[in-house]
Amino acid sequence: MPAVMTSSAQPSVPTDKPTLLSGDARLERLRSIDFSFSDVLNRRKTLIRAAWALRRHGIICLRAAAPQATIHAIQADIKRLLTEIESGDHERLNATTYLNLPDQRVLKGYNHFRDADKPVINYRVARPDGRSGSDAGMIDIFHPERLSDALRDNIAACLQEDLIRRLLLVSSLNQMAVKCRNLYLNYGVKDTRSYHCDGRSLKFKSFVYLTDVRTLNDGPYCFVPGSQRRRRLWWRSARYNRRNKLGPFEFSQLAEEQALPVFANAGDMVISCQRGAHCGHPQAASAQRAALVNMYQR
Numbered sequence: 375m376p377a378v379m380t381s382s383a384q385p386s387v388p389t390d391k392p393t394l395l396s397g398d399a400r401l402e403r404l405r406s407i408d409f410s411f412s413d414v415l416n417r418r419k420t421l422i423r424a425a426w427a428l429r430r431h432g433i434i435c436l437r438a439a440a441p442q443a444t445i446h447a448i449q450a451d452i453k454r455l456l457t458e459i460e461s462g463d464h465e466r467l468n469a470t471t472y473l474n475l476p477d478q479r480v481l482k483g484y485n486h487f488r489d490a491d492k493p494v495i496n497y498r499v500a501r502p503d504g505r506s507g508s509d510a511g512m513i514d515i516f517h518p519e520r521l522s523d524a525l526r527d528n529i530a531a532c533l534q535e536d537l538i539r540r541l542l543l544v545s546s547l548n549q550m551a552v553k554c555r556n557l558y559l560n561y562g563v564k565d566t567r568s569y570h571c572d573g574r575s576l577k578f579k580s581f582v583y584l585t586d587v588r589t590l591n592d593g594p595y596c597f598v599p600g601s602q603r604r605r606r607l608w609w610r611s612a613r614y615n616r617r618n619k620l621g622p623f624e625f626s627q628l629a630e631e632q633a634l635p636v637f638a639n640a641g642d643m644v645i646s647c648q649r650g651a652h653c654g655h656p657q658a659a660s661a662q663r664a665a666l667v668n669m670y671q672r
Contacts, residue, residue: 425544428647433650441531472493474495533668569652582666583644585664598652
């Protein structure tokens, strides 16, 4: 893979992180948000229970949401794509995608990525100002369903958008639409953004894991249950952020809170309200994690 810049810089302003739940406490919390995807699909009562859990806790996990054969097919396509990038022969990719390599940026800015007319393969790099939390080393592919017809069909089979929109309607009482699809590829990403929210408007993300995430070294998604409903928690961080020139959406004051690391097998789906405090846990150097991600908004 092309070399990726990394950063060891630490935040200049201290922030308070939550305690990660572990052992029996983690399992007990997980039981309240854990559902079989098949049951949610086929039993209306289970769908309503899952929707209510999402409304209350801000996060749920749907087990075995994607077929294993489909996941293996997507993994094979990813491997072929990365091999093509590593080969240095980018003639085809330059014609069909926007290829943002660490030392060659052809497109900049999230809005441009989201609204692009073809896929964007974006290697995240260290911030120029040296601040941490850049997710340097991550490959973020926007609109992966446009890479090929086969990927389009397999990604649709994994994301289950009709069912998820129905679940979100029951949970939020709002019609939600897909705003962006992404494929996240993490390879030993240590410089992850700290706990934050994705703005204060109503948004949800679904994550379908394409690889197993079973330990903290794998870089699980972490979420502070219930934080999406706690305005005082948000305002406490917002005041601190203004005084210390931090970003407006950082959850910087979580010292008394508990976060749930969500371990999952390939094919499991996590859905979370993006108003809540969340982050990706730093990975071990040898770890790999892949996930299909949907952003839902009104």
